[in-house]
Amino acid sequence: MLTTVPTAPALLLPASHGGCPFDPPPPYQAARREHTITRALLLDGSQCWLVTGHHEVRAILADQRFSADASNPGFPFLTPGRREVATANPSFIRMDDPEHARLRRMVTKDFLVKRVEALRPDIQRIVDETIDRMTGRPGPADLVTEFALPVPSLVICLLLGVPYEDHELFQAQSRILLDNRVTEAEVAAAQESLISYLTELAEHKRRHPEEDILSRLAARDDLTLREGAVMGLLLLVAGHETTANMTALSTAALLRRPEQAALLRADPQLARGAVEELLRYLTIVHSGLPRVATEDVEIAGTPLRAGDGVICMLSTANRDEDVFGPAEELDLRRDARRHLAFGFGVHQCLGQPLARAELQIALETLFRRLPGLRLAVPEEELVYRADTIVYGMESLPVAW
Numbered sequence: 001m002l003t004t005v006p007t008a009p010a011l012l013l014p015a016s017h018g019g020c021p022f023d024p025p026p027p028y029q030a031a032r033r034e035h036t037i038t039r040a041l042l043l044d045g046s047q048c049w050l051v052t053g054h055h056e057v058r059a060i061l062a063d064q065r066f067s068a069d070a071s072n073p074g075f076p077f078l079t080p081g082r083r084e085v086a087t088a089n090p091s092f093i094r095m096d097d098p099e100h101a102r103l104r105r106m107v108t109k110d111f112l113v114k115r116v117e118a119l120r121p122d123i124q125r126i127v128d129e130t131i132d133r134m135t136g137r138p139g140p141a142d143l144v145t146e147f148a149l150p151v152p153s154l155v156i157c158l159l160l161g162v163p164y165e166d167h168e169l170f171q172a173q174s175r176i177l178l179d180n181r182v183t184e185a186e187v188a189a190a191q192e193s194l195i196s197y198l199t200e201l202a203e204h205k206r207r208h209p210e211e212d213i214l215s216r217l218a219a220r221d222d223l224t225l226r227e228g229a230v231m232g233l234l235l236l237v238a239g240h241e242t243t244a245n246m247t248a249l250s251t252a253a254l255l256r257r258p259e260q261a262a263l264l265r266a267d268p269q270l271a272r273g274a275v276e277e278l279l280r281y282l283t284i285v286h287s288g289l290p291r292v293a294t295e296d297v298e299i300a301g302t303p304l305r306a307g308d309g310v311i312c313m314l315s316t317a318n319r320d321e322d323v324f325g326p327a328e329e330l331d332l333r334r335d336a337r338r339h340l341a342f343g344f345g346v347h348q349c350l351g352q353p354l355a356r357a358e359l360q361i362a363l364e365t366l367f368r369r370l371p372g373l374r375l376a377v378p379e380e381e382l383v384y385r386a387d388t389i390v391y392g393m394e395s396l397p398v399a400w
Contacts, residue, residue: 010041011050013311014078014180014287021384022253022282023328024315028052032316037302040311048076048309049302050288054320054340056300057312061344066291066310068347070094075292076309079180082389084187089195091234093347103231104350106220110159110213116353119155123358126154127365135400140376143396148247149240151362155354156239160232161205161212162198170194174237178389180287191233198229198236235351242284243355245385245392247362250278252382252396253330254367255375263332264367271364274332275356278363280339281330283315286391289343314340370400 015025023029028050031038036053051057060066069075070086077083086094092103109115134146141147153171157164176182176190202218202225209215213235217228254261264274288311295306304310318339319327325334342349349355367373375382376397383394 010039010047013040013042013048013050017286017384017386021382022249022256022330024283024286024313024319028313028316029319032313032320036300042076043079044077046076046309048074048290048311049304050313051299051310052313052316053300054317054323054338057314057317057340058344059299060291060310060312061289061340061347063297063345064097065293065295065297067096067294068094068100068291069096070290072292072294074307074309076290076311078287078290078311080184081180081182081187084184085177085191088188089191089230089233091230093234097346100346106217106223107213107231107235108350111351111354113353116357119159119354120357120361122158123151123155123361124365127151127362128369130154131365131369135370140397140399143251143398144244144248144393145395147362147366148251148396149244151247152243152358153240155358156236159213159239159354160236161210161214162201162232162236166197169197170236171240174241175388177237178241180387180389194233194236195226195229198232199225202228202232238349239351239354241390241392243358245284245390246279246282246355246359248393248396249282249284249391250275250359250363251366251373251398252375252393253278253282254363255373255398256379257330260330260332261367261373264364265371268364268368270332271360272356273335275359275363276336276339277330277332277334278359279341280318280324280327280334280336282391283318283339283341284391285341285389286315286386287311287389288313288315289347314343372400374399 011027011031015027018026031050032052036056038050040048040050051060092100130147130150134141153167154164173190173194176186202214205215206218214232264270291310293304293306293308297304321327323338342352376399385392385394
């Protein structure tokens with residue numbers, strides 16, 4: 001409930017993308033330059049606040065007075081489908097502490113830096129084998145389906161204990177869950193399909209445990225099999241869709257800027273910093289992170305009341321010139337470590353060490369092994385996935 005209403009008309013959410021496919025929607029960028037907290041109007045007619053500045057987004061995500069619990073009155077939903085995803089079978093990302101912390105701790109150790117570093121040889125093997133398969137056939141190839149999607153899917157299946165041969169099922173249903181255009185009924189059906197699949201798999205793993213996350217969740221006395229499946233669903237969807245889209249978008253952005261790709265080819269050690277800059281520059285969660293104020297609070301001179309919904313726009317926060325200098329430019333040599341692509345605070349992305357490792361290995365290997373990598377179609381023919389929570393590409397035809 002917005003009790004303080006600025007005189008300017010509310011910005012309609014979600015906004016459309018503009019000319020450059022790698023930039024946040026122009027209305028969000030304009031809002032950041034004019035005022036870092038802007039009144040916004042959702043499709044259901046309710047109002048919320050759009051928060052676009054780096055300092056303000058970081059402050060809200062670190063403030064316990066802003067709740068991630070989607071059951072709280074005033075919580076903002078971009079679409080009815082998003083409401084269904086967040087409320088029907090909520091995962092710990094839609095909970096507050098202490099329940100959020102209790103559930104998150106159950107899988108934290110699987111994504112610690114030390115654990116991920118031990119996985120690097122496996123990730124490297126998967127990346128090399130995937131490139132071998134792609135290049136073993138006559139080109140051109142679709143980098144999305146033949147490289148960007150298989151690599152993180154294989155990795156998350158390995159960690160979770162999900163058979164990769166079922167990838168067509170979970171990839172198809174994941175697309176529905178992330179699509180802003182689908183109905184509540186379609187979202188509910190896709191969600192139930194995946195939860196049922198993972199519940200059945202967890203039941204099998206309870207009887208025949210292996211060294212994987214789903215087996216450990218299934219063995220717990222403080223979780224039902226369905227609760228473990230809901231947690232597995234979050235990890236499965238987030239674990240492959242985000243990294244797959246980042247890999248494809250990063251490749252397209254580097255092919256568009258060959259001098260930046262040349263930097264990566266010339267210095268493989270640049271991969272770690274390059275990934276941070278690509279995460280900042282692309283920030284694939286273009287729809288932002290929703291929160292709701294649980295008490296009266298003031299942010300950047302703007303009074304927010306209890307029950308006011310806010311959407312923290314990570315993409316514009318990562319284009320804040322006050323923090324990153326010429327933020328509209330892609331510069332692999334930039335120190336971009338203050339980016340918010342993984343969020344901030346207690347809810348920041350659990351899988352970020354894994355995502356970083358996969359992107360570092362995938363991009364460094366791809367550009368090293370395929371020095372002639374290039375687009376196989378004119379740039380203007382590339383199709384982007386804008387009507388989804390996780391921004392990405394429909395396809396990326398390449399030759400080498």
